[in-house]
Amino acid sequence: MKLKRSEIGLGVIALFLIASASAADFGSQGGAEPVNIERFSEKLREAPYDLELLISYGTSKGSSAGHLALNVRNDETDEETVYSANFYADRAEKHAEGYYNADLMLSIPKAEYLFKTSSSLGETAVFGLDFGEIYKRSVIGIRVHDVPADEKTALLAYFQRINDDYHQRSRDTEYHAGEVKYDYLRLNCAKTIGAAFRYGVGYNDLDVASAKLLTKRRIVVAAKSNTPTEMAMKLIKEWHARDYPMDVVFYKKYAASPYIDPNESEKVAFRDLPDRFPSVLSRDFRRDDYRDFDNLYAMYLLYNLARHSVRVNDETKLIEIDRSKTPMPYVKAAATAEKWARSDSRGFFLRHLFKPKGKRIGEALENETTAN
Numbered sequence: 001m002k003l004k005r006s007e008i009g010l011g012v013i014a015l016f017l018i019a020s021a022s023a024a025d026f027g028s029q030g031g032a033e034p035v036n037i038e039r040f041s042e043k044l045r046e047a048p049y050d051l052e053l054l055i056s057y058g059t060s061k062g063s064s065a066g067h068l069a070l071n072v073r074n075d076e077t078d079e080e081t082v083y084s085a086n087f088y089a090d091r092a093e094k095h096a097e098g099y100y101n102a103d104l105m106l107s108i109p110k111a112e113y114l115f116k117t118s119s120s121l122g123e124t125a126v127f128g129l130d131f132g133e134i135y136k137r138s139v140i141g142i143r144v145h146d147v148p149a150d151e152k153t154a155l156l157a158y159f160q161r162i163n164d165d166y167h168q169r170s171r172d173t174e175y176h177a178g179e180v181k182y183d184y185l186r187l188n189c190a191k192t193i194g195a196a197f198r199y200g201v202g203y204n205d206l207d208v209a210s211a212k213l214l215t216k217r218r219i220v221v222a223a224k225s226n227t228p229t230e231m232a233m234k235l236i237k238e239w240h241a242r243d244y245p246m247d248v249v250f251y252k253k254y255a256a257s258p259y260i261d262p263n264e265s266e267k268v269a270f271r272d273l274p275d276r277f278p279s280v281l282s283r284d285f286r287r288d289d290y291r292d293f294d295n296l297y298a299m300y301l302l303y304n305l306a307r308h309s310v311r312v313n314d315e316t317k318l319i320e321i322d323r324s325k326t327p328m329p330y331v332k333a334a335a336t337a338e339k340w341a342r343s344d345s346r347g348f349f350l351r352h353l354f355k356p357k358g359k360r361i362g363e364a365l366e367n368e369t370t371a372n
Contacts, residue, residue, distance in 0.1 A: 024117075026317055027135040027257035027270075029127035033117045034312055040319040041111050044249065044308075045078060050147035053193075053235060054082065054113070055228050057137040057253070059273040066278025067129070068189040068228035070196075071110050071141070072152055080110035083159050083196075085189040087129065089166060090182040100124040104166035104182060105159040105192060114139065114251060115312075115319065128261065128270060134312065135257040136270045140302055140361060141249040142232060144239050151201050158200025162192060174199055177210065186210070190226035194234070203238050229298050230280045236301070240330045247307040247327045250362055254312045277362070291348035297341035302361035304333035309362075 024031030034040070052071035058064020069084035084106045088099035095101055100121050112120060112131045119125035128136030165173055165180040173180060175195035176187050194208040209226050239246055257270035280294045290296060309323040328336065340358030347354040 025258050027117070027132075027254050027312070028259035029117055029132070031117050031259075032317070033132075034115060034317055034319045036318050037111045037115045041080070043321075044310075045073070045080075047145075048078075049073065049143035049145050049247075050075075050152060051144040052080070052110075052249075053142040053144070053232055054133075055140040055142070055232055055278060056133055057139070058276040058278050059137055061274050061276070064274070064276040064278055066137075066228045066276075068193055068231060069113070070155070070193050071113075072155060075149055075152075082106075082108045082110050082113040083155075083193075084108060084113070084130070085187075085192045086182055087184075088126075088182070091179075098124060099126070100130065103163050104180065105162050106130060107159075126261075126263070127259065134251050135254050135259065136273065137275050138253040138362060139251040141251060142236065142302070142305070143247050143249060145245040145247075147244055154201045155196050158196040159192075161200070162195070175208070188226060190228050190231040194226060194231050197235065197238070206234055206238055227278070227280055229278045229295075233280075233298055233301075236330075240334075246305055246330060248302050248305040248361070250306060250309045252309060252311040252322065252362070254314075256314055277360070291345060293341050293345040296344055296358060296360075297337050299360040299362075300337035300340050300358040301333055303359045303363065304328045304337055305330070306361060 026032040050073055052073075054069045054071055056067035056069070058066045067084070069082050071080050071082045073080050086101065086104055086106050088095040088101045089104040091101075100106075106121065108131060109120065114134050115132065117127070117132050117135075119127075119131040121130060125131055133139050162175075162180065164170075170180050171178060175191070175198075178186070181187065191208060194206060197203040198206045198208050208231075236246065253275045255271055259270045260267050261270075277290065277295070277299060279290065280298065290299065305327045307324060307327045308321050311320060311322045312318070313320050327333070337358065340356075344356040344358050347356070
Protein backbone atom coordinates (compact mmCIF):
# COMPACT_ATOMS: atom_id res chain seq x y z
CA MET A 1 0.00 0.00 0.00
CA LYS A 2 1.38 3.37 -1.01
CA LEU A 3 1.22 6.29 1.40
CA LYS A 4 0.19 9.68 0.20
CA ARG A 5 2.81 12.41 0.41
CA SER A 6 0.73 14.22 3.05
CA GLU A 7 0.54 11.06 5.15
CA ILE A 8 4.31 10.60 4.92
CA GLY A 9 4.77 14.20 6.00
CA LEU A 10 2.51 13.74 9.01
CA GLY A 11 4.38 10.56 9.94
CA VAL A 12 7.72 12.38 9.82
CA ILE A 13 6.33 15.18 11.98
CA ALA A 14 4.96 12.66 14.49
CA LEU A 15 8.34 10.89 14.70
CA PHE A 16 10.06 14.25 15.15
CA LEU A 17 7.72 15.19 17.99
CA ILE A 18 8.26 11.84 19.70
CA ALA A 19 12.03 12.18 19.37
CA SER A 20 11.92 15.75 20.68
CA ALA A 21 9.77 14.78 23.66
CA SER A 22 12.12 11.95 24.58
CA ALA A 23 15.21 14.15 24.25
CA ALA A 24 14.63 15.47 27.75
CA ASP A 25 12.79 13.75 30.58
CA PHE A 26 9.56 15.02 32.09
CA GLY A 27 10.34 17.68 34.66
CA SER A 28 13.74 18.49 33.15
CA GLN A 29 14.85 21.66 31.40
CA GLY A 30 13.47 21.59 27.87
CA GLY A 31 11.50 18.44 28.59
CA ALA A 32 7.82 17.63 28.82
CA GLU A 33 5.64 19.51 31.30
CA PRO A 34 2.04 19.14 32.53
CA VAL A 35 -0.41 19.81 29.70
CA ASN A 36 -3.00 21.34 32.04
CA ILE A 37 -0.91 24.22 33.39
CA GLU A 38 -3.15 27.02 32.11
CA ARG A 39 -6.39 25.22 32.95
CA PHE A 40 -5.19 24.53 36.47
CA SER A 41 -4.06 28.12 36.93
CA GLU A 42 -7.58 29.25 36.10
CA LYS A 43 -8.94 26.83 38.70
CA LEU A 44 -6.79 28.37 41.44
CA ARG A 45 -8.05 31.83 40.44
CA GLU A 46 -11.71 30.91 40.91
CA ALA A 47 -11.56 32.75 44.25
CA PRO A 48 -9.51 35.74 42.99
CA TYR A 49 -6.54 36.83 45.07
CA ASP A 50 -4.40 39.91 44.49
CA LEU A 51 -0.95 38.97 45.77
CA GLU A 52 0.81 35.69 46.47
CA LEU A 53 4.04 35.62 48.45
CA LEU A 54 6.03 32.60 47.23
CA ILE A 55 8.46 31.00 49.69
CA SER A 56 10.71 28.38 48.10
CA TYR A 57 12.19 25.57 50.15
CA GLY A 58 15.94 25.18 50.62
CA THR A 59 17.89 22.46 48.83
CA SER A 60 20.69 21.86 51.34
CA LYS A 61 20.61 20.03 54.67
CA GLY A 62 21.70 22.97 56.79
CA SER A 63 21.48 26.76 56.46
CA SER A 64 18.59 26.48 54.04
CA ALA A 65 17.22 29.99 53.70
CA GLY A 66 15.28 29.27 50.50
CA HIS A 67 13.97 32.04 48.26
CA LEU A 68 11.23 34.68 48.33
CA ALA A 69 9.27 36.12 45.40
CA LEU A 70 6.00 38.01 44.94
CA ASN A 71 3.23 37.11 42.51
CA VAL A 72 1.00 40.04 41.47
CA ARG A 73 -2.33 39.48 39.67
CA ASN A 74 -3.46 41.97 37.02
CA ASP A 75 -7.04 43.06 37.80
CA GLU A 76 -8.01 43.50 34.15
CA THR A 77 -6.40 40.49 32.48
CA ASP A 78 -6.07 38.06 35.43
CA GLU A 79 -2.47 37.51 34.34
CA GLU A 80 -0.11 36.67 37.21
CA THR A 81 3.51 37.81 37.22
CA VAL A 82 6.18 36.79 39.71
CA TYR A 83 8.79 39.37 40.75
CA SER A 84 11.99 37.76 41.95
CA ALA A 85 15.44 39.08 42.85
CA ASN A 86 18.06 37.79 40.43
CA PHE A 87 20.84 35.87 42.16
CA TYR A 88 23.14 36.46 39.18
CA ALA A 89 22.75 40.26 39.08
CA ASP A 90 25.70 40.67 41.47
CA ARG A 91 28.17 41.99 38.85
CA ALA A 92 30.54 39.15 39.73
CA GLU A 93 32.96 38.29 36.96
CA LYS A 94 31.92 34.63 37.03
CA HIS A 95 28.31 35.65 36.31
CA ALA A 96 29.12 38.18 33.58
CA GLU A 97 28.55 35.65 30.79
CA GLY A 98 26.31 32.62 30.52
CA TYR A 99 23.81 33.86 33.12
CA TYR A 100 20.78 36.09 32.82
CA ASN A 101 21.80 39.34 34.49
CA ALA A 102 19.97 42.03 32.49
CA ASP A 103 17.74 42.94 35.45
CA LEU A 104 17.94 42.75 39.23
CA MET A 105 14.19 42.21 39.63
CA LEU A 106 12.98 39.55 37.22
CA SER A 107 9.36 39.43 36.02
CA ILE A 108 8.20 35.91 35.16
CA PRO A 109 4.71 34.51 34.45
CA LYS A 110 3.58 32.52 37.49
CA ALA A 111 2.84 29.37 35.48
CA GLU A 112 6.38 29.52 34.10
CA TYR A 113 7.94 30.24 37.50
CA LEU A 114 6.35 27.15 39.05
CA PHE A 115 5.62 24.59 36.34
CA LYS A 116 7.22 25.25 32.95
CA THR A 117 10.43 23.69 31.65
CA SER A 118 11.45 26.51 29.31
CA SER A 119 11.86 30.21 30.07
CA SER A 120 10.67 33.41 28.42
CA LEU A 121 13.92 34.98 29.70
CA GLY A 122 15.97 32.89 27.29
CA GLU A 123 18.55 30.14 27.48
CA THR A 124 20.57 31.72 30.29
CA ALA A 125 17.69 31.56 32.81
CA VAL A 126 18.28 28.94 35.52
CA PHE A 127 15.94 25.95 35.70
CA GLY A 128 14.70 25.33 39.25
CA LEU A 129 15.33 28.97 40.22
CA ASP A 130 13.97 31.34 37.57
CA PHE A 131 11.45 28.83 36.22
CA GLY A 132 10.28 25.28 36.95
CA GLU A 133 10.67 25.70 40.70
CA ILE A 134 8.54 22.70 41.75
CA TYR A 135 10.82 20.26 39.92
CA LYS A 136 13.58 21.24 42.34
CA ARG A 137 11.76 22.14 45.59
CA SER A 138 8.44 22.79 47.26
CA VAL A 139 6.96 26.29 47.33
CA ILE A 140 4.54 27.88 49.79
CA GLY A 141 2.14 30.45 48.38
CA ILE A 142 0.60 32.94 50.83
CA ARG A 143 -2.36 34.38 48.92
CA VAL A 144 -3.63 37.82 49.91
CA HIS A 145 -7.12 39.04 49.03
CA ASP A 146 -8.76 42.49 48.82
CA VAL A 147 -5.51 44.38 48.27
CA PRO A 148 -6.25 47.84 46.80
CA ALA A 149 -5.23 48.35 43.19
CA ASP A 150 -3.03 51.34 44.07
CA GLU A 151 -0.88 49.13 46.33
CA LYS A 152 -0.22 46.76 43.46
CA THR A 153 0.58 49.64 41.13
CA ALA A 154 3.01 51.04 43.68
CA LEU A 155 4.74 47.66 44.08
CA LEU A 156 5.30 47.33 40.34
CA ALA A 157 6.62 50.87 40.14
CA TYR A 158 9.10 50.21 42.93
CA PHE A 159 10.37 47.01 41.33
CA GLN A 160 10.97 49.07 38.18
CA ARG A 161 12.75 51.67 40.33
CA ILE A 162 15.08 48.98 41.70
CA ASN A 163 15.84 47.84 38.14
CA ASP A 164 16.51 51.42 37.06
CA ASP A 165 18.91 51.83 40.00
CA TYR A 166 20.64 48.59 39.03
CA HIS A 167 21.02 49.66 35.37
CA GLN A 168 22.36 53.07 36.41
CA ARG A 169 24.67 51.59 39.08
CA SER A 170 23.05 53.86 41.66
CA ARG A 171 24.48 53.96 45.18
CA ASP A 172 23.21 54.65 48.70
CA THR A 173 19.46 54.59 48.12
CA GLU A 174 16.87 54.58 50.90
CA TYR A 175 16.73 50.78 50.71
CA HIS A 176 20.42 49.95 50.33
CA ALA A 177 23.85 51.29 51.28
CA GLY A 178 26.39 50.93 48.50
CA GLU A 179 25.94 50.00 44.85
CA VAL A 180 22.56 48.53 43.94
CA LYS A 181 23.25 44.94 42.90
CA TYR A 182 22.32 41.53 44.23
CA ASP A 183 24.02 40.56 47.49
CA TYR A 184 23.13 37.32 49.25
CA LEU A 185 23.06 38.97 52.68
CA ARG A 186 22.77 42.71 52.03
CA LEU A 187 20.38 43.05 49.07
CA ASN A 188 18.70 39.70 48.59
CA CYS A 189 15.30 38.33 47.62
CA ALA A 190 13.69 39.06 51.00
CA LYS A 191 15.04 42.60 51.29
CA THR A 192 13.94 43.65 47.80
CA ILE A 193 10.39 42.43 48.45
CA GLY A 194 10.32 44.06 51.89
CA ALA A 195 11.72 47.33 50.52
CA ALA A 196 8.98 47.51 47.88
CA PHE A 197 6.30 47.28 50.56
CA ARG A 198 7.99 49.67 52.97
CA TYR A 199 9.25 52.39 50.64
CA GLY A 200 7.03 51.82 47.63
CA VAL A 201 3.66 51.18 49.27
CA GLY A 202 4.19 52.87 52.64
CA TYR A 203 4.35 49.97 55.10
CA ASN A 204 6.32 52.22 57.44
CA ASP A 205 6.26 49.80 60.38
CA LEU A 206 7.71 46.93 58.34
CA ASP A 207 11.20 46.18 59.64
CA VAL A 208 13.56 45.72 56.69
CA ALA A 209 16.93 44.90 58.23
CA SER A 210 20.19 46.25 56.83
CA ALA A 211 23.21 44.02 57.27
CA LYS A 212 26.38 46.12 57.50
CA LEU A 213 29.94 45.44 56.44
CA LEU A 214 32.30 45.00 59.38
CA THR A 215 35.54 45.09 57.40
CA LYS A 216 36.74 45.67 53.87
CA ARG A 217 36.88 41.91 53.53
CA ARG A 218 33.05 41.95 53.29
CA ILE A 219 32.34 40.26 56.59
CA VAL A 220 28.66 40.82 57.27
CA VAL A 221 26.55 40.57 60.41
CA ALA A 222 24.40 37.67 59.20
CA ALA A 223 22.00 38.04 62.11
CA LYS A 224 20.85 41.35 60.62
CA SER A 225 20.24 40.03 57.12
CA ASN A 226 16.73 39.36 55.81
CA THR A 227 15.56 35.78 55.35
CA PRO A 228 12.50 34.68 53.34
CA THR A 229 10.57 33.09 56.22
CA GLU A 230 11.25 35.94 58.60
CA MET A 231 10.11 38.53 56.03
CA ALA A 232 7.03 36.44 55.28
CA MET A 233 6.04 36.43 58.96
CA LYS A 234 6.45 40.22 59.09
CA LEU A 235 4.33 40.74 55.98
CA ILE A 236 1.59 38.43 57.24
CA LYS A 237 1.26 40.66 60.31
CA GLU A 238 1.11 43.76 58.11
CA TRP A 239 -1.64 42.24 55.96
CA HIS A 240 -3.62 41.22 59.02
CA ALA A 241 -3.35 44.76 60.38
CA ARG A 242 -4.93 45.95 57.12
CA ASP A 243 -7.72 43.33 57.31
CA TYR A 244 -6.61 41.58 54.12
CA PRO A 245 -7.84 37.94 54.17
CA MET A 246 -5.16 35.30 53.60
CA ASP A 247 -4.90 31.63 52.80
CA VAL A 248 -2.03 29.33 51.82
CA VAL A 249 -1.36 26.93 48.94
CA PHE A 250 1.39 24.34 49.30
CA TYR A 251 2.98 23.53 45.93
CA LYS A 252 4.60 20.16 46.52
CA LYS A 253 7.93 19.29 44.91
CA TYR A 254 7.73 16.89 41.97
CA ALA A 255 9.84 14.11 43.42
CA ALA A 256 11.03 12.35 40.27
CA SER A 257 12.99 14.94 38.25
CA PRO A 258 16.31 13.44 37.07
CA TYR A 259 17.64 16.84 36.00
CA ILE A 260 21.16 17.78 37.13
CA ASP A 261 22.13 21.46 37.08
CA PRO A 262 25.32 21.67 35.00
CA ASN A 263 26.38 24.84 36.83
CA GLU A 264 26.50 23.16 40.24
CA SER A 265 29.79 21.69 41.44
CA GLU A 266 28.01 18.73 43.04
CA LYS A 267 26.20 16.77 40.36
CA VAL A 268 23.01 15.79 42.20
CA ALA A 269 19.68 15.14 40.48
CA PHE A 270 16.83 17.41 41.54
CA ARG A 271 14.93 14.38 42.88
CA ASP A 272 17.77 13.67 45.32
CA LEU A 273 18.16 17.20 46.69
CA PRO A 274 16.86 17.95 50.21
CA ASP A 275 13.49 19.72 50.27
CA ARG A 276 13.80 21.73 53.47
CA PHE A 277 11.49 24.31 55.01
CA PRO A 278 13.40 27.62 54.83
CA SER A 279 14.59 28.41 58.33
CA VAL A 280 14.60 31.75 60.07
CA LEU A 281 17.93 32.74 61.62
CA SER A 282 17.86 30.79 64.89
CA ARG A 283 19.58 27.95 66.67
CA ASP A 284 17.89 25.63 64.15
CA PHE A 285 19.46 27.27 61.10
CA ARG A 286 22.15 24.63 60.57
CA ARG A 287 20.24 21.67 62.00
CA ASP A 288 18.58 18.92 60.03
CA ASP A 289 15.38 19.26 62.08
CA TYR A 290 13.52 22.16 63.65
CA ARG A 291 12.98 22.58 67.38
CA ASP A 292 13.12 26.32 68.06
CA PHE A 293 9.98 28.36 68.66
CA ASP A 294 10.41 30.67 65.65
CA ASN A 295 10.60 27.89 63.07
CA LEU A 296 7.87 25.82 64.69
CA TYR A 297 5.58 28.85 64.87
CA ALA A 298 6.11 29.65 61.17
CA MET A 299 5.42 26.06 60.08
CA TYR A 300 2.35 25.77 62.30
CA LEU A 301 0.93 29.15 61.26
CA LEU A 302 1.27 28.35 57.56
CA TYR A 303 -0.35 24.96 58.14
CA ASN A 304 -3.28 26.58 59.94
CA LEU A 305 -3.77 29.03 57.05
CA ALA A 306 -3.47 26.31 54.38
CA ARG A 307 -6.33 25.74 51.94
CA HIS A 308 -4.83 23.49 49.27
CA SER A 309 -1.93 21.14 48.70
CA VAL A 310 -0.99 21.00 45.00
CA ARG A 311 1.11 18.37 43.24
CA VAL A 312 2.09 17.03 39.84
CA ASN A 313 0.68 13.51 39.71
CA ASP A 314 3.57 11.18 38.90
CA GLU A 315 1.32 8.80 36.93
CA THR A 316 -0.85 11.19 34.92
CA LYS A 317 1.75 14.00 34.79
CA LEU A 318 -1.06 16.48 35.46
CA ILE A 319 -1.22 19.19 38.11
CA GLU A 320 -3.93 18.53 40.66
CA ILE A 321 -5.22 19.64 44.03
CA ASP A 322 -4.10 16.75 46.16
CA ARG A 323 -5.64 17.80 49.47
CA SER A 324 -7.83 20.64 50.73
CA LYS A 325 -9.06 21.93 54.07
CA THR A 326 -10.77 25.01 55.48
CA PRO A 327 -8.12 27.51 56.61
CA MET A 328 -8.39 29.08 60.05
CA PRO A 329 -8.97 32.83 60.34
CA TYR A 330 -5.66 34.58 61.02
CA VAL A 331 -6.27 35.41 64.70
CA LYS A 332 -7.13 31.81 65.56
CA ALA A 333 -4.36 30.46 63.30
CA ALA A 334 -1.72 32.65 64.99
CA ALA A 335 -2.91 31.96 68.56
CA THR A 336 -3.04 28.20 67.95
CA ALA A 337 0.37 28.18 66.26
CA GLU A 338 1.91 30.09 69.17
CA LYS A 339 0.44 27.71 71.74
CA TRP A 340 1.63 24.66 69.84
CA ALA A 341 5.09 26.11 69.19
CA ARG A 342 5.68 27.06 72.83
CA SER A 343 4.63 23.64 74.04
CA ASP A 344 6.58 21.70 71.42
CA SER A 345 9.76 23.80 71.61
CA ARG A 346 9.81 23.25 75.37
CA GLY A 347 9.37 19.51 74.88
CA PHE A 348 12.26 19.40 72.41
CA PHE A 349 14.45 21.53 74.69
CA LEU A 350 13.86 19.19 77.65
CA ARG A 351 14.44 16.19 75.38
CA HIS A 352 11.15 14.64 76.42
CA LEU A 353 9.60 11.79 74.51
CA PHE A 354 6.34 13.38 73.46
CA LYS A 355 3.94 13.73 70.57
CA PRO A 356 4.16 17.27 69.17
CA LYS A 357 0.90 19.18 69.24
CA GLY A 358 1.51 21.18 66.07
CA LYS A 359 1.19 20.17 62.42
CA ARG A 360 3.74 21.53 59.98
CA ILE A 361 2.98 22.94 56.54
CA GLY A 362 3.55 20.17 54.01
CA GLU A 363 2.28 17.44 56.34
CA ALA A 364 -1.05 15.73 55.63
CA LEU A 365 -3.85 18.18 56.17
CA GLU A 366 -6.18 17.68 59.13
CA ASN A 367 -9.84 17.12 58.25
CA GLU A 368 -8.65 17.04 54.65
CA THR A 369 -10.58 16.03 51.57
CA THR A 370 -9.13 14.84 48.29
CA ALA A 371 -10.06 17.08 45.40
CA ASN A 372 -8.67 16.51 41.93
